Amino acid sequence: MSTTQGARARARIEVTAAIKDEARRRLAADGAAKLSLRAVARELGMVSSALYRYFSSRDDLLTALIIDAYDSLGQAAETARDAAAGSAPVARWTAVCEAVRSWALEHPHEYALIYGSPVPGYSAPETTVAPASRVAFALIGIVRDAHQGPGLAALPLSEALRPEAERMAADLTPGLPPEVAAALVVAWAQLFGLVGFELFGQFHRVVEDREAFFRHAVTGLAHDVGLR
Amino acid sequence: MSTTQGARARARIEVTAAIKDEARRRLAADGAAKLSLRAVARELGMVSSALYRYFSSRDDLLTALIIDAYDSLGQAAETARDAAAGSAPVARWTAVCEAVRSWALEHPHEYALIYGSPVPGYSAPETTVAPASRVAFALIGIVRDAHQGPGLAALPLSEALRPEAERMAADLTPGLPPEVAAALVVAWAQLFGLVGFELFGQFHRVVEDREAFFRHAVTGLAHDVGLR
DNA sequence: ACACAAAAGAGAGCACTGCTCTTGCTCTGG
């Protein structure tokens, strides 16, 4: 039911895609806050009200861009993971981390869209959670593959965190010890802290050789989750 | 020249403060993107054009709020550091980290203003760099105090990062080994990664007991910079 | 083959925004 589903439906996806493309272009130029429906429509040679046939609001368009961005980043991470399939665990880990960093540097405004401050008033709809977790799952997969033998060391849990960590392990990393599950979530958040600081200018006059610095930092993260 | 500087100058500071206060209120209510000069003016019983006598543009007002936010956060960190003056290094470290987290949870929109995506098109003016580094200096101070005897272990440097780390140590942490300087910068970025993820909803359905989780994570950071 | 309904575009309009410019009023320093 997909090959020839009417010329109208075909046109609809094409126009939808054209709108998103143009929006992405304007996003890259001026940032999310200045993204204007009218400007997008103008550039596409249509009138602004026509655009509402495709996206019911500006936030709706933004949400579509957010999902695409999560997917694009997730795919970059998975590609890097697969390309490093034969390497040692630490190398696979850093490969994924560096793919995240590279994607962020190439798509700064899209990165800001998904990992910066949530836009205006809205809260992310449930539709975004699956694409949002692709990077996390890529990292989890690497650690799971590596933890075959006896569990390598991660930071011991406090009593307060043990039940929480056991729940995390059950939910996210079945089969891995809770120490590792907790360490993974920590490392996941910290990875994006590093990327965000570089991207948002916090390393200005602090870190010069950012590539080397990032490599050093994510190697540390790999150790923290028990990879050697 | 400050005590009695004319009623006019006095009024000016008062009005300026009132504008910032009202702006902060609206910021907390609707977020930075929806902060409207006209609404602020309206609430203050003045007309929008009058506001331009005090701030030359919307971005100008935002910048003033940014600086205030950095200062407020910096002060919170320093207060926590001083309150824990007698404790062990790790306790002092976590006290500062938790002060940062608490401040962020209490002022989410202001946090987003300074550590979220940089607003629209602008780039932070030089005026912001000093207040922005207060948290970092609080953390550095704790580590410097603790590293009196033989340098405790931090992650060894790669050859690629050594010159960079030596520069960092010279600039930021004179007297401390370059391994520790690098680890400090890493931990600094990672701290804000943790806070940002919690604040921006990334831990939704992932981390439940966020307090315990944060404590665990920053204890790890303390270890990474060589505190025990 | 044709008519009809659904889909899409066009345009005007509302309420809002940041910002500028001109016009007056008020306070203050020489």
Next chain:
DNA sequence: CCAGAGCAAGAGCAGTGCTCTCTTTTGTGT
């Protein structure tokens, strides 16, 4: 005491998101 600086007010411009109505296009069932 009074000229000039500081300040407020109002109108106005160009832009925004979004809604409503009207017209045109287009796919499809009889």
